[in-house]
Amino acid sequence: MSHEDKLRKLAAQLRATGGSAPLGLAKDTSNLFRDRARQAKQRLDVRAFNEVLDIDRDAREFTVEGMTPYARLVDALLPHGLMPAVVPQLKSITIGGAAAGVGIEATSFRYGLVHETLQELEILLPDGRVVLATPDNEHRDLFYGFPNSYGTLGYALKLKALAVPVKPFVQVTHARFAEPAAFFAALEAACEGDADFVDGVVFAPDELILSQGHFVDTAPWTSDYTYKRIYYRSLRERATDYLTVRDYLWRWDTDWFWCSKNLGAQNPLVRRLLGRERLNSVFYTQVMRWNSKWGVTGRLDRLLGVQRESVIQDVDIPLAHAVAFLDFFHREIGILPIWSCPVRPYRSDVRFTLFPMRDALHVNFGFWDVVRRRHPFAPGHHNRLVEGKVTELGGIKSLYSDAYFDEARFWTLYGGPAYRALKAKYDPEGRAKDLYQKCVLKQ
Template sequence: MTLVGPHLHDLAVSRLRRSYAALPQGEQVRLAKGTTNLFRQRQNLAGGLDVSGLRGVVSLDIEAATVDVQGMCTYEDLVAATLPHGLVPCVVPQLRTITVGGAVSGLGIESTSFRRGLPHETVLEMDVFTGAGEVVTTRPGEELFDTFPNSYGSLGYATRLRLLLERVPGRVSLRHLDVDDPGLLAKTIGLVVETGEHDGVRVDGLDGVSFAPDRHRLTLATWSDEAGPTSDYTGQQVYYRSVAERDRDLLTMHDYLWRWDTDWFWCSRAFGAQHPVLRRLWPRRWRRSDVYMRLLALDRRFQVADRLDRRAGRPQRERVIQDVEVPLEGLPEFLTWFDAEVGMRPVWLCPLVTSRDWPTYPLEPGRCYVNVGFWGTVHVGPTAPEAPRNRAVETKVLELGGHKSLYSDAFYDRETFDRLYGGDHLAAVKRRHDPDDRLPTLYDKAVLRR
């Protein structure tokens, strides 16, 4: 990938400023972009900020292991620039088209999060285009920087971020551990997080899949130069099935980073992409999360699944697409509750530990949480529009002292939402950097879907 360089970056920021100035006074500011990894349906608004020139890597310092990257650059393009030099971002979210700015303002996560935290925790500085139309350079410990994670554009948009990179070898050795009891699952996760190893072998990446109430698989990843043939899950084989079927595996670092993207974890099966015959006919370049996202948008637009359900006499579906963080000690209770109340499998498990307090997503520093990700539908009948399962998830997570990511539908009342996501603090910072309220509030975006 070609670096855009500081000059082209400055031109792109100038274009962004002009697009802001061209917006009618008082009109709400938003990005002009046609793609998203959000699952919140939003109102369609015309116009927007021109971010077309903010999709690349500005500069790479191999010796210092840092990179300056534009906010709309995808992790796919960022990794393409850094990996040839044996460097990767410390946390690389699972899906190729997640942008760096999106992961920082919307909280990405991956298997290295148990030792590196969330993506914003290895950001050294960033430039934020605020609601006042200004570019503000901010660093850790400063009010704007510390409030930006989980702000989802309510404070502005990152135009440039400087990230710390991690040096890596070319391969990743995997061990898949079978655990039959959720209590033992939590204990095993806790020991790996505490020691950074398992059976005397270093663990660099840790995540897992819960396939059934009595079958959980933890994947322990170790950065490696191990020789031998590597697996390829971009072809006929499906990665999540290998987690259930194999005890050991070997991937290239590149394929490990994107192991979940090819089949959108396991969600590509909804489109038939895992059927052996159809998979042979499905071009490899179309086996990726952004393609499935477009197919999902078509399904929503034409209500294909709903029409088929009605024709077959099946109850109405509720979409239950969420990522939640529960304290490690509450994981067994949550999984048991989830089986009884929602009944969706598989679910993804990803431990994380944050290094410090972040006001808009206040997890306890040094405490292990487990991200539980579940993405599918449940036939609930005529109450589906009221989202009973999603509301129940919110209540249970709150009861356990956890948190819920805001990339999907949220149903909290304003008071509860502000208490959970630092509403008063966020509002104060927003007043300083968006005095005319050109940007929607976090509650507007996450709950009211504006």
């Protein structure tokens, strides 16, 4: 079925059903890490929108349907000597999801966030209308307002985006630092150099490792981190490494960065029992959803007399305040390791309405684990501490996980007046939840 036929069928279905229940998507995967209230929804089955439609090698751009996972998109582009300018870390993330949320990776110091690499968006609005939004047409307000809207303004069913040329291999170098100030100075210098990829990991307050990747035509060897060996451990073991470009792009997926340890999947015996086909973010997410439903680990912690709180967040902090944030985080939260990825706006002359970022180099801190304490604390205590410090330091956090902002603060940070204007124009009947309801109230 052609894209146009699929689009007509879906839009007609949406228009015919009326507004008796809020909208939601029927799809196979989700990379949201907030438990949502169970309620009746009108589920739109968008799973068929998962094809790469066009690749223009000369123009370095591609057109793709919104539910296409990055694993499929990368496999389509690599034979043409291209990759998406920003490839989020997990294979199951869809490009439409990254456009409606916020996607980042080790090229973001050069190309910004995923939504900054987009050139046009075909969006199904909550009332069944379909509009094409570009940076300079009559729907440019939606083009710049769609990122970070999480489906509350509609769904991206087709996108055109920037591609960049690749070479067959990536040479990765890892440099160790004992002082955060020296680490962030080196990170800034790397972003001004010739590296194709820059990111880092904080293993301890006095152990920070900066990684730089360069495309190369040949490699004396290549490492395989898709089964027995674990990528993040290699940062502490090797100064130089080589991976195929595909394996480099998915270096974090096999072990969900390092979160596979929570499933015992870093134990060699468990690893062999699971097999290569289950060592990936899709399988881990399924296990996480199961645990969220049945509360197994929560019950175990209660039996052990431990209070727990999931702190799963990505926050963007101006580089000038990175040391201060890290010091706070070690003192108050204590989760390790921490991913550190530099990011700055791709273009300094535009602003995205719902995810405003200053025109300066930022550090994305990613931390995904559980805080366990013997003493009691209020629900959301550690997440609220993080939100307060991010706001104090002039940063911004992604909304894919738990958020605790009060409503006034939320709309101050995430473009309240502009969002209300977008909502009135593109969802006048209120068929989709608003951003605060969805991301904070979890409705």
